[in-house]
Amino acid sequence: MSVSLDPAVEALVDAGQFVLLELVRIDLFGKGAVPPKTVGYHRGGRPFTFNGLTYLPNRWLAPGAFTASVGPAPTKRTIAFSYAPTVNADDAIAKIRTYNYLNAPVIITNLAGDPATDQVAGILTSIIYKIYAVRFPRGAADKDGNRSLTVEIDLVPPGRSTRGSTLIKISPADQNFDNHATETSLEYVATNATITEEWGQRSG
Known part of the structure; x- marks a missing residue:
């Protein structure tokens, strides 16, 4: 630019x-x-x-x-x-x-x-x-x-796109900034070590 x-x-x-x-x-x-x-x-x-x-x-x-x-x-x-x-x-x-x-x-x-x-x-x-x-x-x-x-x-x-991969989650706003305004893929990152979360499509 x-x-x-x-x-x-x-x-x-x-x-x-x-x-x-x-x-x-x-x-x-x-x-x-x-x-x-x-x-x-x-x-x-x-x-x-x-x-x-x-x-x-x-x-x-x-x-x-x-x-x-x-x-x-x-x-x-x-x-x-x-x-x-x-x-x-x-x-x-x-x-x-x-x-x-x-x-x-x-x-x-x-x-x-x-x-x-x-x-x-x-x-x-x-x-x-x-x-x-x-x-x-x-x-x-x-x-x-x-x-x-x-x-x-x-x-x-x-x-994150500027910092490079830091392997940490800063905030949903950062995720939206780096990807898409409606991006929610990191919504459960803070809890996935203790709470079972379903990711992707269900098989049936």
Whole structure:
């Protein structure tokens, strides 16, 4: 599938001179009384608004790289955030444990900007993922006893057809996405180890 770039972005790419602004958008699911929330982050020094969403600064530490291995495990990308406490009520990373974050959609977008004017020309790349796992590592203590607090988020592509065979069932919605809107062949996968289910056509 080919994707056409915005002419302004294409002109910057052809000229070989452009700056990148990386954005990450996370659509977190609600949990109990906590409603769902869409948040955005970038690695600049001040809030940045794009397509109606304000991306918060100074939280997203590293964009991460892809890792993969031989076997059924999906290719993963790990991104890191600062997990230091904050009083910002809109900073969901600071309280991500209060949300149902597993399988939440994440979109990482690279914007191309004009280095001469510092203006955004348009989108260079935009990739969608799902949250696969979240970890909360603590750094070693420094001489004053302080530790760095971070949150590492593992991302995977959103569909089995993209991830490859993982030998796991994500959801009926994933099955529908990969096959057909009315696909139900995996409806009983979660129970077939303990409950006898009939598959296929009956003989009589």
